[in-house]
Amino acid sequence: MKLGKHVKGFWLSIVLAVIFSIIIQFLISGGTLNSFYVNTLFSIGINIILAVSLHLIIGITGQFSIGHAGFLAIGAYISAIITMKLTLPFPVALLAGGASAAVAGLIIGIPTLRLRGDYLAIATLGFGEIMRIVFLNIDYVGGASGMTVTHLTTWPWLISCVLITIIVIVNFTNSTHGRACLAIRENEIAADAMGINTTYYKVMAFVIGAFFAGVAGGLHAHNFYIIQPANFGFLKSFDILILVVIGGLESMSGSVIAAILLTIISTFLSNYPEVRMVIYSLVLIVMMLFRPQGLMGTKEFTSFFKVGKSTKGGSQDGSKHTVA
């Protein structure tokens, strides 16, 4: 029954989010919000999708991947090719971007997910860099100077992608598959011994994460008018990783909150990029030294609706045996 309450809280927040987004839509079409705020909102949305999809890979399944910008790049370029070169509609482009990133996730995931911890991190980092160099060397998509894309990302598209991502990943986490992934995170060998097909579930989480990163890539490409390989370097991967880590590895709402907060902070600091990175890095170091579990720890946003009760199963003793 505990789970039932949790689910109710979750759907309540989704309904609130829908109402909120309808209000935002009226504010945008009414012209109350100027373009600066609209841009910030769009960046927040894209970052939420990226953070939540990486949270599935790192936080839920415990596979330390730092090549997420590679999937973002694939989604961005494939969707841009579909709208700009093939002149197909935008939703097709989003789906195709996601699907191609998922295929890339499958191809890269099957061999590399046999690796553990640091080795997996480095292999995924290598994958991200390879994707950047591949796009840098293909003249069809503009090489280093990049590719111009028309602005097609609108608020309804963006917010529905964000909500779909969150709903799918929360439901995945609470399903049998999600439980298997959590078991892999806690102890891969024990999970294996319990009869969980660890490779299958690791690849599955990786592919789903890659898919949503690809969708985010499509939204990103059609929001910023131009995409360049330099935007998808491993610093971008680190940016996404920072969102997940600061929010709390084991908390999805943590990722969402960190995505909102950090996007707002970095928008205001965008005139001082060095200061921004210095602050980012200091926050990261201080966070790891004094609060390694992140802002939210293992708590979810919905658990604040019922005060004083432990919300769900899993580790009740607050122990943090996590990744690697």
Place this chain on the structure above:
Amino acid sequence: MEQLIQQLVNGISLGSIYALIALGYTMVYGIVKLINFAHGDVFMVGAFIGFYSITILDLGIFPALLISMAACALFGVLIERIAYKPLRNATRIAALITAIGVSLFIEYGTIYIRGAQPEAYPNGIVPLKSIEILGVKISGQSLLILAVSIFLMILLQFIVYKTKIGKAMRAVSHDQDAAKLMGINVNNTISATFAIGSALAGAAGVVFGIYYTKIEPLMGIIPGLKAFVAAVLGGIGIIPGAMAGGLLLGVIEALVSAAGFSLWRDGVAFVVLILILIFRPAGLFGKNVREKV
């Protein structure tokens, strides 16, 4: 044919820079099991210290090299004491993220202090003349890089295998708790490892500056990553492996450039990385260790 040998010479020069950086990665990984992402940035700091010693203090190349190595050794110990030591018993992911944070902090701290503009090492500071063997011209810079890196690698072998601190380092990397029980000061040994590794990176920074002339605050990222690839290629934690891996990677890159794919050069290093991780994760020199439950 001559051109091929010329490219091989270039590859070996580049590879010995990778090898010098890779040694620091591999030693630190061997002893604390941490990928020290900040290592590439220590290399960058070394290049800048060398540059300022040559231009502002008007020193020759060898004093500059020594100053840079000493300063980087100190810097490495400082990083270890401030950022990594409190996390020694934390999860691996926390340590890795701290390393990323330290790396970003050094890069953008440097940009914040001195700006992002690049600097150029002055010409004509290398005392060695270029020589010609069998029609292949080897520049003075290449000779200097080779001489410095071979000397430092021999020195490192001597330190690791013939001195007391080297023995302590090997003991700690083998089994930290047992080493502690035997009366080895583990903290000092780890600091010494960081000092030696960072000094090598500092030296690599100076010779990189002399060879490629241009230095800038973000120059450490790509050589750092590639040096890590070299360390993995040779088998991480194994000192001769890092040297061999570095040289091999340098030669592979030079050959790829020679074949006309110079834009793909950076990609090849990572393809090598993924291939080696898939087919031989222990590296060329490593032994497969069975995982105990």
